[in-house]
Amino acid sequence: MPPDALLLQPIACFAGTLKLPGSKSLSNRHLLLAALAQGATTLSNLLDSDDVRVMVAALRELGVRIDGDPVTGSVTVQGRGGPLPGGTHRLHLGNAGTAMRPLTAVLAAGTGDYRLEGVPRMHERPIGDLVAGLRQLGAHIDYLGREGFPPLRLRAAGLHGGRAAISGRTSSQFLSALLLAAPLARGDVTLVIADELVSRPYVHMTLALMERYGVRVREADALHFLVPAGQRYRAPGALLVEGDASSASYFLAGAAITGGTVRVEGCGTDSLQGDARFAEVLARMGAQVRWEPGAIEVTGAGGALRAVDADLVDMPDAAMTLAVAALFADGPCTLRGIANWRVKETDRMAAVSTELHKLGARTEVGPDSLRVMPPARLRSASIETYNDHRMAMAFSLAACGGVPVTIQDPACVAKTFPTFFEALAQLTAGDGAVTLAAPGAGEGS
Numbered sequence: 001m002p003p004d005a006l007l008l009q010p011i012a013c014f015a016g017t018l019k020l021p022g023s024k025s026l027s028n029r030h031l032l033l034a035a036l037a038q039g040a041t042t043l044s045n046l047l048d049s050d051d052v053r054v055m056v057a058a059l060r061e062l063g064v065r066i067d068g069d070p071v072t073g074s075v076t077v078q079g080r081g082g083p084l085p086g087g088t089h090r091l092h093l094g095n096a097g098t099a100m101r102p103l104t105a106v107l108a109a110g111t112g113d114y115r116l117e118g119v120p121r122m123h124e125r126p127i128g129d130l131v132a133g134l135r136q137l138g139a140h141i142d143y144l145g146r147e148g149f150p151p152l153r154l155r156a157a158g159l160h161g162g163r164a165a166i167s168g169r170t171s172s173q174f175l176s177a178l179l180l181a182a183p184l185a186r187g188d189v190t191l192v193i194a195d196e197l198v199s200r201p202y203v204h205m206t207l208a209l210m211e212r213y214g215v216r217v218r219e220a221d222a223l224h225f226l227v228p229a230g231q232r233y234r235a236p237g238a239l240l241v242e243g244d245a246s247s248a249s250y251f252l253a254g255a256a257i258t259g260g261t262v263r264v265e266g267c268g269t270d271s272l273q274g275d276a277r278f279a280e281v282l283a284r285m286g287a288q289v290r291w292e293p294g295a296i297e298v299t300g301a302g303g304a305l306r307a308v309d310a311d312l313v314d315m316p317d318a319a320m321t322l323a324v325a326a327l328f329a330d331g332p333c334t335l336r337g338i339a340n341w342r343v344k345e346t347d348r349m350a351a352v353s354t355e356l357h358k359l360g361a362r363t364e365v366g367p368d369s370l371r372v373m374p375p376a377r378l379r380s381a382s383i384e385t386y387n388d389h390r391m392a393m394a395f396s397l398a399a400c401g402g403v404p405v406t407i408q409d410p411a412c413v414a415k416t417f418p419t420f421f422e423a424l425a426q427l428t429a430g431d432g433a434v435t436l437a438a439p440g441a442g443e444g445s
Contacts, residue, residue, distance in 0.1 A: 005382070006410040006421060008399035014254030016427045020243025020266035022047035022073070023273060024416045025202060026209070027241050028055045028098040032106060032180060033213045034077035035064045035084065039235030042076045045266070046241050050415045051096040058091050058099060059084075062107075079235050083110030083184050086156070090115040095122045095345055095387075095415070097173055101130055104152060105177035108139035109159045109184035115144070117151035121387070124149065125343055129166045130174040136164035137178075137185060161187025161229060168197035168223075170340060175225075176206040182227035183215045193223040198340055201274025201314050208272050212236050243267045245275035247417050249321040250393050251427055252279055252298040256287035257328045257400045259302035262427060265295045278318035284308050285329065304330040313337025316344075320394040323352050326372035327361055327401060339368040345415070346386035355383050355391070359398055359405075382406040389415040396424060 027047040032055070034041035046052065048070040056066055056075070063085040068075035084106060093099045095118055104127065107114050117123070128148030131141050138160040144151040159181065168175055175191060182189035197203065200222075207217050214234035218226040243266020255262035267276050270293040279296050283289045285305040290297040307329040312319035319338050326333035341348035349370065353363040360375030378401030385391040389412050399405045413420040 003410065004408070006407045008396060008405045008407065010402050010404060011254070011258065011399045011428045013258045013260040014251060014262050014427050015260040016429070017263040017265065018251055018423055018427060020248055020264050021045070021049075021417060021419070022241035023244040023246075023267075024049060024051050025098055025205065026272065027052045028096070029102070029176075029180070029206060029209050030239065030241060031055050031059060031066075031077060032102055033209060033233055034079055034235065035059050036082065036106065036184070037079035037213050037233035037235040038081035040076055040078050041235040042074065042238040044074045044238070044240050045243070046070050046073055046075055047244065047416065048073065049418060050094060051098055054094045054096040055099045058093060058103060061089055061091060063087070079233070082232070083158070086110060086112035088113045091117070093118045093122065095119045097122075097125060097171075100150060101127065101171075101173040102177040102180050104130060104141075104154065105134060105181035106184070107154050108134045108141065108156050109181040110156050111158060112154070112156050114154040114156065115151060116154065117144075121345060122150055126170055127152070127174075129170060130177055133164040133166040133174065133178050133191070134159070134181075137162055137189065159185035159189075161185040161189050163190040163192065165192040165194045167195050168193040169195055170198070170343060172197060172199040172202045175203055179203070179206050179210065179217060179225065179227065182217075183210075183231045183233065185227075185229065188229045189227040191225040191227070197223065198313055198337070199274065199316055201272075205272040212239070242272060244416070245271055245273040245278070246317040246390075247393075247420070248296065249275060249278045249318040250397060250420075251423070252282060252296065253321050253325045253397055254400065254427065255298045256282045256285060256300040256305060257325060257397060259300040261297065261299040263295060263297040268292045268295045270294065274314040275318040278315055278321065281308060281310050281322060284310070285325070304328060307331035307333050309334040309336070311336045316340055317390060320348065320352060320390050321397070323356065323370060323372055324394045324397045327356070327359060327374045327378060327398060329374055332371055332373045335370045335372070336368060338370060345388040346391070348388065348391070351384075351386050351388065351391055355381070355395055358383065359401070378403050380404050382408060385409050385412050387412050389413045389417065393417065393420055396421075
């Protein structure tokens with residue numbers, strides 16, 4: 001049984017090299033595209049995490065043959081060469097947005113009767129913009145609970161194509177899901193973002209992967225996308241899943257805070273992920289950054305980090321890392337472009353602000369921003385994680401402040417990085433930084 005709490009003793013220095021686990025966003029996109037493609041695809045460095053296991057289990061339930069297991073980091077997917085098999089299925093997708101959103105779209109493009117549901121928090125995460133877009137393309141989808149939220153019932157009879165206009169303000173996953181399903185429609189599909197698009201790099205990631213699987217999308221401009229009919233996904237053979245840039249952010253920030261040097265391998269200048277650019281923010285805060293096509297190395301300058309005012313709309317996950325790193329800045333830091341924190345695994349705007357207060361910081365919350373005013377000295381605290389993996393990982397950095405920090409429910413990191421605390425111990429070796437604590441142990445506020 002995993003411990004109810006994990007006590008982190010003060011961390012003096014981050015140093016070393018870490019091979020990154022596969023990206024969650026890329027892993028689940030690859031799995032779905034491989035299932036739709038003609039031929040077999042072998043994926044290596046696939047992330048072994050709760051969200052990826054949810055996708056693998058759902059695809060197997062739908063009749064897709066997947067040989068191997070994510071725990072080994074390698075699977076072979078026997079593609080269906082088109083829409084997924086029909087039938088009647090009830091899919092439980094946990095709290096995996098990267099499974100719920102794209103599967104909704106792809107299943108609507110086929111035939112069958114489906115019920116898609118998740119944990120209670122998933123039923124609080126909006127999906128209305130995606131459903132509206134799919135209905136414009138001919139889908140039959142009903143809400144089984146609150147309007148605009150899962151659970152859903154799909155009575156799928158394919159998509160006729162045409163034009164769909166949706167909002168892009170809440171999540172880029174809605175546009176990505178529509179793009180992934182569009183080649184399965186009977187006619188051309190034009191997708192229009194009616195306002196603005198958050199987390200744009202995730203859409204670029206989707207387009208890049210679609211091209212690797214043989215489908216091209218025409219971008220008339222940044223808000224208009226045309227997917228010509230008649231295209232089919234084709235298996236690319238063997239692919240390596242890029243390392244997770246969001247996971248990299250914790251260790252790179254640890255180096256910047258403590259004056260150490262950390263090298264992460266698996267993503268770099270060639271990365272498809274917007275979170276890889278988090279290293280640029282660390283450079284603005286005084287760290288030295290060295291880039292390679294498949295690696296990033298950060299060396300901290302020692303002393304306080306420089307305060308920044310940063311627009312993080314393209315890296316909302318790494319923005320949480322910055323919120324905690326702001327505790328070690330020489331003045332207030334302002335994080336902008338993070339309104340969609342409120343609809344993530346928890347309401348991250350409220351959660352991050354609450355836990356920063358425990359550590360002695362003051363915060364100002366805006367509609368789209370968070371201002372963090374660091375304390376003169378950090379307080380020891382017991383950090384509530386709200387069953388949110390990124391709360392646990394980001395707030396582990398608070399242990400760099402010379403006080404012990406207790407992370408409640410550390411097992412929640414299994415959603416995307418089950419071995420996070422082992423990696424943390426590896427890069428802080430010699431500090432004795434990671435020790436198991438009894439439930440409720442550690443000093444709190």
